[in-house]
Amino acid sequence: MTSLRSAHHERLRRPSRLRSLRLGDTTVTYVPDGAVQLTPRGWLPDTTDETWERHCPYLDDTGHLVAGIGGLLVERGDRALLIDAGFGPQSLPAEPGNAHGAIHGGALLDNLAAIGRAAGDVEAVAFTHLHIDHLGWALHPAPGGVGRALPRAGYLVAEPEWNRRHLLEAHGTSEDMLNALAPYVRTVADGQEVFPGVQVRFVPGHTPGHAAYVITGGQRRLIAFGDAMHSPIQIAHPEWSAASDHDPAQAAEFRRDLVTELARPHTIGFGIHFADVVFGRVRHGADGPSWQPVDA
Template structure:
């Protein structure tokens, strides 16, 4: 088993609800937007078929990863930053022959409200990358409005991601979506502090300018690594590329580095698609590195 969640194995087969941690004066909260099924064999095409017998605990009844979709709210005092903006109000049935199963999303704004925040209280949305399941509420009109939910926020995008935005159409982010984002985009650089205690780290591979965000406080740090990893099972197999990776070799190298870094003391990871174990640390078990959920 590649994830230390044996106390409640069902957590690996369901998307996460709201979860929060504190890092000193900073509070971080996963804000769910909904869920998407990712077919194991389609999403991780390099994994041998027999692996899914060993790792059946990661799969739902349809043989899919139950991946969550949403954003990470970072709060410090009265200020708030959101990392990624979910898919937005969407419902797609299963499309046979594709690596994506059923998609049901649209709960992010309600999730923010449950945390005591409205979209206009979010000063910036920082994107790990610009795939459709991370930009939804930032470009499409909010229900009952003709404006995006985060109309008053700055949109922070890693400079190489924005520079190569013409490549996004191949992954579903249309020119119309990009045009809707453009007026609010501010590009950011590797190492830049974009919010108190939050710094950009470039980890290209999944997309040309994919970024992680390192959040520090209270003697701990959290690495929100976006789609550098899609499932806890990859922690033990960083060589397994994900179906949409732009540069598989580069993505694998960054996964290896990330898995090693997440083994360091006082270091926590945030995997936005990691079922109901979105916060965790990496520990080395008898079979290699494993994802160990962190709930406080």
């Protein structure tokens, strides 16, 4: 038991590698692009120093929460959908006063190739929201500078997210970025099926039009919940909202519902920023709900 706990703690301190699950005829794969370090009290401002003394396994050797950045590839037969598009081939240094530290990306296309997929295989990118660490390769040209990095992909955005996109400029998504996306954007409605077995669900709070995607296959379903949560510690504390949440109270309300839903039978969650435990389910124990990694 001690060795299992130690291995789990080690995974909380590093960004995820490529990880895949099968859902019947559908394969879902976390495709890493990079990582960012989050300052624990800056990112989750309702926490205290005592909080992190009690929960030190969530922090790396520099005292940060580790958050991976990437996308979720959904494959069914020859078809491929990407949920979110990483940060892209760029890096930003840590700056004093920011709730996050250094952030870097650039590995997504290479990791797609490692699982046998070319960028041109992706028929659409379905965004959970339009923050820059999810837009990534949708904004960058292909290596060599000719055409788009994801040349065939349309961009699927929740209708309220696109209609209120001007509010995202305060979080770094500039008007120029939004204008670059616009020719390829198709808005989607709550409950719409955007790919075989993939349904969008509007869950505003982190942004005005934040979306989750429910992927059903075989006898299991997976909820890709985007930035509704940034760390598995929020499973036990859904009241802790992130500094970047547009509406913290609304975001916390959805997290409470999400924790309940993730505890249901045959339900798996996907937390894109959940260190190296991106796939998991909620289990209730004596100390309340917790995140249990799922690897198959």
